[in-house]
Amino acid sequence: MPECRAVESLIAEFASSLGVEVKLREQVSLVPYTTLQAGGRARWLLEVRNTSEFASAAAKAQELGLRVLILGSGSNVLPSEDGVDELVLVNLCRRVEIRGTTYAETGAAFQDVFLKCAQAGLTGLEFAVGIPGTLGGALVSNAGAYRSNLSECLSEVEIVQDAERKWVPPAHLEFKYRDSVLRRPNPPAIALLAVRLDLKRDAPRAIYERARDYQRQRIGKQPPQASAGSFFKNVLDKSLARSLDGLSVSMQEAGVVPAGYLIEACGLKGYRIGRAVISTKHANFICNLGGATATHIRQLAEEAKRRVQDRFGVTLEEEVLYIGNWGAQE
Ligand SMILES: Cc1cc2nc3c(=O)[nH]c(=O)nc-3n(C[C@H](O)[C@H](O)[C@H](O)COP(=O)(O)OP(=O)(O)OC[C@H]3O[C@@H](n4cnc5c(N)ncnc54)[C@H](O)[C@@H]3O)c2cc1C
Numbered sequence: 001m002p003e004c005r006a007v008e009s010l011i012a013e014f015a016s017s018l019g020v021e022v023k024l025r026e027q028v029s030l031v032p033y034t035t036l037q038a039g040g041r042a043r044w045l046l047e048v049r050n051t052s053e054f055a056s057a058a059a060k061a062q063e064l065g066l067r068v069l070i071l072g073s074g075s076n077v078l079p080s081e082d083g084v085d086e087l088v089l090v091n092l093c094r095r096v097e098i099r100g101t102t103y104a105e106t107g108a109a110f111q112d113v114f115l116k117c118a119q120a121g122l123t124g125l126e127f128a129v130g131i132p133g134t135l136g137g138a139l140v141s142n143a144g145a146y147r148s149n150l151s152e153c154l155s156e157v158e159i160v161q162d163a164e165r166k167w168v169p170p171a172h173l174e175f176k177y178r179d180s181v182l183r184r185p186n187p188p189a190i191a192l193l194a195v196r197l198d199l200k201r202d203a204p205r206a207i208y209e210r211a212r213d214y215q216r217q218r219i220g221k222q223p224p225q226a227s228a229g230s231f232f233k234n235v236l237d238k239s240l241a242r243s244l245d246g247l248s249v250s251m252q253e254a255g256v257v258p259a260g261y262l263i264e265a266c267g268l269k270g271y272r273i274g275r276a277v278i279s280t281k282h283a284n285f286i287c288n289l290g291g292a293t294a295t296h297i298r299q300l301a302e303e304a305k306r307r308v309q310d311r312f313g314v315t316l317e318e319e320v321l322y323i324g325n326w327g328a329q330e
Contacts, residue, residue: 011044011087018056022057033071034228036227040079040325042083042084043083045090053093055193057089066087069087071088072106073109073133073137075131076321078320080325083325093107093193102117102197103194113135118211122207123200127214130214130222139182141178142176142177144178155196159172160190165193183321221281223282223287230319232305232317232319240257260283266308268283275293275296276289
């Protein structure tokens, strides 16, 4: 197995480049690192606690050509039960500073960034309330809610690419609806370290009011069980939206068809495979009732896709990212 040996020796070189206080672990279960609480093991896993550790690890891995998977809170991923062979870097860099400019490291919880900005009278991130991931994961999927997206609030992003640490404009990440260059097939190796945000001023009280309103709407809709949030992206299709009688007028006008609407229309609320279930509260949430396997969760998602395709001729696109060795299921 020459390829395997090569990876082992690259990892050995990578490990020897780390400071003594940083520990590379092997065969680590990813269950506690994901909100779906499912999946196999990471062959190698390293937790990075400050941006200089993070930047050095990312640069060294890029220099060696090692494949890296960066994890924030694991709230938008489903790891295969067969594990993840990439080097997993868990991002625990959480510093947020508001002094003139607003600086936040990508391991900060997106909601904490919102709270600190709100306290300082900066508006724009209210939609982040209730989104459980880190700022880094939010960047990768251009996270959003209530018709706002993170990419609208950015001034600059600090990255490591081609083993070089640098600040780049947001356009470098090619943001679209729930998408960035990091979600495309064969994405470039980019580690997102930090951002500078571009936010407007408002009274903290008005900001909290808006956030509270969003939070109330969320509590009414979101199931309490373990999940990765919306499993599929909403469908942007004006003619489909207009053809659906049950859809609200505002959705029809905006040409937005919620994926949950389509899945529910196929009668799949409450549908189960093993301990994985399509939520009875919100059909775009696949939940783990406790002990669900990653394979069952993915099978459920495939079934929902198949039924929606058959009934509406629409191919749902996953918002959740499948990571690791999915092999034949890919
Ligand atoms: C209950 C619930 C509600 C949710 N509601 C919403 C919602 O309203 N809107 C929405 O958009 N999302 C929502 N989500 C999905 C998810 O929380 C967001 O996408 C979140 O921003 C992901 O962050 P994370 O840290 O968990 O990312 P992870 O799941 O850890 O990673 C996601 C992807 O980003 C990559 N990545 C993470 N950090 C970095 C980094 N620093 N550099 C490079 N790549 C990185 C990972 O490799 C992976 O490909 C919800 C999830 C849950 C569980």
